[in-house]
Amino acid sequence: MGDVLSSGPDRPPWRPPRRTVVVTAAVALAAALAAGIVSVSRSDDKDPAAAGSSPPPSPSGxxxxxxxxxVVGAGQTPGLVIAGLPLPRGATLIKHDRTAHAGPWTVVVRRAGGSLGRHGAVVTFPVAAPSGGRPVRVGDVSGRAREHEITWPLAGSYARVRGDLPRSDLTAVAAGTGVVSGRPAVDPPPGLSVASEGVSRPVDLLEARYGSKTTxxxxxxxGGLTFTGVARCGGLEDGLYAAPVRTAGTVHGKPAVVTxxxxxxxxxxxxxxPGVVAYVGYSGASLDDGAVAALRRLAARTRLLTPGQWRATAPATSDQDNDLDQPEPSA
Known part of the structure; x- marks a missing residue:
């Protein structure tokens, strides 16, 4: 496909995973189906999209x-489906995190022309104290630097900046970070600007599950699982900077990466x-160029739903900790 690495000059070369995760997917499927039904978050109650702006959700099956x-309203989390595929009851899910607003919080900064997981960085506060790394000076304090990230003391706790920018830029972003009302606030250095601010863990993670054979x-x-997902948070982009990614063209005109x-x-x-992350993923075969091409074809068929349209699919809603440090296959 001619994909190029998005990791910057010193990130290790892309190596697609070799092992399959069919067993893991099965476990995740059982867990998702066992999730209890609870009330949907109030944050999605408002639906500013005009009636009839897009076809209503299809009947079950x-x-x-x-x-x-x-149209994605301010603060809303839309749903994502693959057009032309059946969406029976039980195939959609809202993973609701009641404690996401307790923190951590994030600020995403990017260069002009930067995009999701490319040419930028994510500041997260608060985080755990660093367990290693080389000493680095951040303003008047001493922090710790590891590959593509810096962690330093701030406001009685610690903050972290992680990205694919040069070390000098990461240090400048850290030095320009303060805390206001318990949340990070960044005065970015020249050449960078704030792209979004918000929670690190998504309040609502909206997913749809398909059998790969039906796609x-x-x-x-x-013959495993194919899934779509949408979240509004900074932690997903932070995770992209912590793992190998590569560019993969565009989806509906927006730059895309594979991870x-x-x-x-x-x-x-x-x-x-801005601030909304969407994805199409799968569990089954190894991630190679053929799989990437298939994901691109499926992504081209996706469409966003308003919160009201998503609720019309009768999603199960589970209360859980949307901890992005330990992702699981959507099943």
């Missing part, structure tokens, strides 16, 4: 209709709106 992406891509993805950091064997990830 029939192919989901195509249509334009829904028509089982030759490349095997194995979201669980399963791999996922194609893009940013349909």
């Amino acid at each position: 029939s192919p989901f209709p195509g249509g334009a992406d829904a 028509g891509e089982s030759e490349e993805l095997s 194995s950091a979201l669980g399963g064997n791999g996922a194609l990830v893009w940013e349909p709106a």
Whole structure:
């Protein structure tokens, strides 16, 4: 495909995972199906999209209709489906984290022309004290630097900046970071700007599950699971900087990357709106160029749903900790 590494000059070369995770996917599927039903977060109650702006969700078991992406309202988390595929009851899920607003919080900074997981960095506060790394000076304090990240003391705790920028830029971002009302605030150095601010863990993680055979891509993805997901948070982008990624063209005009950091064997990830992360992933075959091509074809068929349209699919809603440090396959 001619994909190039997005890790910067000193990130190790891309090595797709070799082992399959069919057993892991099965365990995750059982866990997801066992999730209890609870009330949906109030943050998605408002639906500013005009009625009729896109076709309504399909009846259970029939192919989901195509249509334009829904308008994403401020603070809303949209749903994501693959047009032309059946979406029966039980195939959609809202993973709701009641404690996400307790922190940590993030600030995403990028260069002009930067995009999700490319040419930028994520500041997270608070984080645990660093356990290693080389000493580095951040303003008047001493921090610790590891590959692509710096952790330093701030406001009685610690903050971390992680990205694919040069060390000098990461240090400058750290030096320009303060804390206001318990949240990080960044005065970015020249050449960088703030792209988004928000929680590190998503309040709501919206996912849809498909059998890979029903997608028509089982030759490349095997007979496991294919999943879509959408979240509004900074932690997903922070995770992209902590793992190997590579560029993968665009999805609906937005730059995309491929990674194995979201669980399963791999996922194609893009940013349909500022601060909103969407992905199509799978569990089954090894992540190779054929699998990436299949994910690109599926991503081209996706469409965003308003919160109201997503609720019409009768999603199960589970209360859980959306801890992005330990991702699981969406099943």
